[in-house]
Amino acid sequence: MNDILAAREREIQNLQKVMKEDNIYLTLKANVPGEVKRTDISVFLIKLARQRIYRTFHVTSEEFFDDFDGFYYIFAIEEKSRLEVKRQAIAIEEKDIVGRYIDIDVFQNETKSLSRGDLNIKSRKCFICDNNPYICMRNQAHTLEEIKNKIYTDVIDFLENKVTKIISESIFLELNLDPKFGMVTAKSQGSHKDMNYELMKRSIEIITPYLALMVIRGFCHSLEEIPGIIKNIGMKAENMMFHATRNINTYKGLIFSLGYTASAFGYLLKNNLVFSKLYDVVAKLGKDLDQELKSEEKTFGLQAYRQYGFLGARGEIIKGLPTIKAALQVLAGYSEFSEEALTMALIRIISLSEDTVLLKRAGSLEKYEYFKQKVRKIEQYDKNQINQITNECIKENISFGGSSDLLAVLIFITKMKKEFFYEK
16 A cells, blocks of 8 residues: 555656646546556556547647556646546546546646536446445445456457447448449449348348457457467358358458457557557467468368469468558558548559459469459559449459458458557
């Protein structure tokens, strides 16, 4: 207890050092119980809240501190009304189920923070029963373990709900893009006579919960444990997909590529890693995939590797998503997921990826290269040109299915970065 009190005194001293006359300052800490404050969950909560602070306020500077009482930030902001700042800080704290587990205090000219009472807003409630938390503490109404379990469960539920929405939105953005070089869209079956929009929609509904679960497993497990766990989840997702589609392969490749990427994101969030580490984590998770290339199975993917050296989707994971990294630069040039932005990103993906779906449908390496070159030559967005190539793809039974999977992964990565990672 003495260590905690000393740490809180140092927090006041650090605030005094950075404070300047009339400026408004925020402190951010995790609102979690127990003497050990530096936990994976508290780091996740602080990182999430930091992202929200940057979205809400004009931050001019930040200081990060790591003391016995846990991690915390001090932010200087440009806003002029401290009461309005406090109101916005409370809105962040009450935004959703995890907001209650962070504390954002507002200071100006003194080290006494504004209270909710200064705005005639009721004080916060107990995590467990919604009563006055000080009465619950005094009466020891809840055990420390009970409170910690409640926080952990709420964080996992929040994360699962959030990524489920992001995954679904990402896949639908790819699906709804039209025209799209022979792939299924909301307006066309493309070159897929056995697929249509409704079938793809049903598949998305089935596989999305499994992909969201892969994020959670990445959050909860070590790098060594994750590959085996997500492989089992992926197999279940595939089985459910094939059952619903009567053995039509709508998204098997996407389950693989997005599954590894999703679990890598879970690992990043749990371990307080910056976004740029995503590619390294994906490569580490896929480090044993090259062993599958030695298999005697007679799948087309393995056949393409033996005959042409194509690594396909496995190669993207083994190498840490190199095609995605290149396409991310294209998407970064646009402010939204417009038809043009997604199409130009897809063109970059087609240009760089080893698409075994295209190879299988082309039937020869020459025809494969012919259609890749057709798409690669599109240097500016021209819907007429894209329509012409799409019509030729449909006529020749061509589809860039592997590339469309990577486009969905690219959109997912972009959305996850925006939601969870702020990097100056």
